[in-house]
Amino acid sequence: MYGTNPVMKQELTDGDYLDVQEIFYTLQGEGPFQGQPSVFVRLGGCNLKCFWCDTEFDSYTNMHILHIAAEVARVSKPSTKLVVLTGGEPLRQSIIPLLEELCLKWHVQIETAGTLWVDGLEKFTEKFNCTIVCSPKTPKIHPMILQYCKNYKYVVAENEVDDQGFPSMSTQVKSVAMRIARPAHLARVYLSPRDDKDLTKNYNNKKFVAQTCLKFGYTFTHQLHKDLNLP
Secondary structure, three states: OOOOOOEOOOEOOOOOEEEEEEEEEEEOOOHHHOOOEEEEEEEOOEOOOOOOOOOOOOOOEEEEHHHHHHHHHHHOOOOOOEEEEEOOOHHHEOOHHHHHHHOOOOEEEEEEOOOOOOOOHHHHHHHOOEEEEEOOOOOOOOHHHHHHOOEEEEEEOOOOEOOOOOEOEOOOOOOOEOOOOOOOOOOEEEEEEOOOOOHHHHHHHHHHHHHHHHHHOOEEOOOHHHHOOOO
16 A cells, blocks of 8 residues: 555444455465465555555455355365464454364464453454464554563564664654654564565665574564465
């Protein structure tokens, strides 16, 4: 969307219907489950406008959660263990009823920027197969994310980090300095090179992220699905 999307507020309903952009089978490209065959459920709409975001999430369809679960089952394989709820921003909507359906069969990863929270999510991270992965894009994240998220993924560009290796520039406005929110204590940190749609810049971003991970002990991750030309 490259920051052209409308900013959409959190809309908490009964959760029977959700705005869905697409559902597809692929490899998880980034983060703690990188390389795992997964079904992605991309939910529509976002409350942020990241200028480098190349994801389409604003031409969605309203779907009943039973239809969503049925489509996940249809596109998955018998060996599929992971479903990824992403966006847009998945916590913009009431995803608890959907989690109740999906967690009966699959491990669910929730990809969030961390600015929002949905009450009830905590029970899934404590007792069910559910993992929150937060990719901060703003100076602050929700306190419940800090409490329940154990995995943080940062998108990094060459020479745009602070003295701890975290992003130091705004994701919402180009060329504006900003201290992006830090991970919770003892959380696992993953750094992913930003895709700048330029071969030279992308190579430099990857090299810089690798050096930063070596320096600070973070885990290097990248968009594996793009390298393999997967959805």
